Amino acid sequence: MKFSNGCVAAAVSGDTVVCxxxxxxxxYVKPKTGWxxxxxxxxxxxxxxxxxxxxxxxxxxxxxxxxxxxxxxxxGAAYLFVKPKKGWGIPSNIRxxxxxxxxxxxxxxxxxxxxxxxxxxWGDTVAGAPYSRHGGSIRGAAYVFVKPAGGWKDxxxxxxxTDPNLQYYGNLGSSIxxxxxxxxxxxxxxxxxxxxxxxxYVYVEPPGGWxxxxxxxxxxxxxxxxxxxxxxxxxxxxxxxxVIGSEHVFINLTGAAYVFGP
Numbered sequence: 001m002k003f004s005n006g007c008v009a010a011a012v013s014g015d016t017v018v019c020x021x022x023x024x025x026x027x028y029v030k031p032k033t034g035w036x037x038x039x040x041x042x043x044x045x046x047x048x049x050x051x052x053x054x055x056x057x058x059x060x061x062x063x064x065x066x067x068x069x070x071x072x073x074x075x076g077a078a079y080l081f082v083k084p085k086k087g088w089g090i091p092s093n094i095r096x097x098x099x100x101x102x103x104x105x106x107x108x109x110x111x112x113x114x115x116x117x118x119x120x121x122w123g124d125t126v127a128g129a130p131y132s133r134h135g136g137s138i139r140g141a142a143y144v145f146v147k148p149a150g151g152w153k154d155x156x157x158x159x160x161x162t163d164p165n166l167q168y169y170g171n172l173g174s175s176i177x178x179x180x181x182x183x184x185x186x187x188x189x190x191x192x193x194x195x196x197x198x199x200x201y202v203y204v205e206p207p208g209g210w211x212x213x214x215x216x217x218x219x220x221x222x223x224x225x226x227x228x229x230x231x232x233x234x235x236x237x238x239x240x241x242x243v244i245g246s247e248h249v250f251i252n253l254t255g256a257a258y259v260f261g262p
Contacts, residue, residue: 013059016088018045020054025066025081027088042089043096045081049103052079058121063152065104065125067116076115078104078127078145080152104145106132107156115143118186120176123147124158124210126183128173132162139163140172142185142203144210159210161185161203172201177235177242181205184220184242186232198222198231200244220244222258231258 007019015030026041045064046052049071056067062083071077079100089096104125106115110133118128125145132141143157163172166187175186183203190197201216220242222231234245241261248255 008055009057011057011059011064013061016059016062018057018059018064020057020066022053023051025054025057025064027064029088041096043098045079045098045100047079047103048099049077054079056116056119058119058125060121060123063121063125065119065121065127067119067127069114069117071116072105072109074112074114075106075109076113076117076127076129078116078119078125080104080125082152102152103154104143105154105156106141106143106160108132108160118173118176120178122178122180124178126176126178128176128185130171130174130187130189132173137166137169139166139170140174140185140187142173142176142183144183146210160212161201161216162214163201163216164214175200175232175235175245177237179237179239182237184235184237184244186235186244188230188232188247190231196228196230197225198229198233198246200232200235200242202242220258220260222246222256 009020017028019026025045027043029042053070054066058065064081066079069076080102082101113129114131115129130140142161144159146158171189172187174188177184186200188198200220202218204217230247233247236243244258246256
């Protein structure tokens with residue numbers, strides 16, 4: 001199967017595929033007869049804010065999260081779209097356009113933080129801000145948003161996850177993955193502007209729920225890591241297995257994926 005036009009980012013959950021066309025997101029639902037070439041979206045997701053750039057995407061159980069790291073002087077934002085009760089493409093608007101359910105932002109956002117550069121969703125929603133400044137240095141951060149009792153609404157984070165031990169120019173949050181109580185945040189810069197070897201951090205939700213923390217539960221790295229590998233440029237998690245992508249392995253630019261598990 002294929003979609004018309006190019007996708008900046010894509011994500012899938014069950015029978016639903018979402019594709020970012022930069023200024024809007026197309027929602028495609030698997031036809032009853034099976035997947036085939038599709039020319040028309042079932043719903044088009046748009047933001048009420050002017051000139052969005054939907055850079056990253058995630059979807060889980062009928063909720064789409066879209067990252068726009070260029071919002072508000074590059075502070076960034078993430079938008080949530082909740083599937084209507086009757087299904088995608090059912091809004092009263094005949095163009096099947098749906099505006100966001102909620103806008104998520106960082107309470108401590110600053111110019112060029114890049115919040116929303118990466119997003120992931122598993123029940124609760126997570127957004128990365130890889131250029132967030134802490135203590136005057138660019139170190140990055142991962143933000144967790146927990147759905148309020150009354151449903152999603154415009155809000156700031158429930159918890160902020162950082163690591164003060166990162167050296168200048170880390171970019172924690174350059175990639176994000178989350179499943180159940182485990183969150184993985186890539187730091188492809190590695191915390192050293194002359195290194196870029198990269199690392200990744202694992203945070204586990206405490207029994208009482210997500211809270212601000214500066215202490216990761218684990219740090220992941222490549223046993224054969226070298227400068228400019230950009231380990232942590234991508235991340236994924238399934239069950240007890242974590243996969244971290246490395247864009248450049250050594251100097252031959254072949255790239256690699258590293259698997260971590262029990």
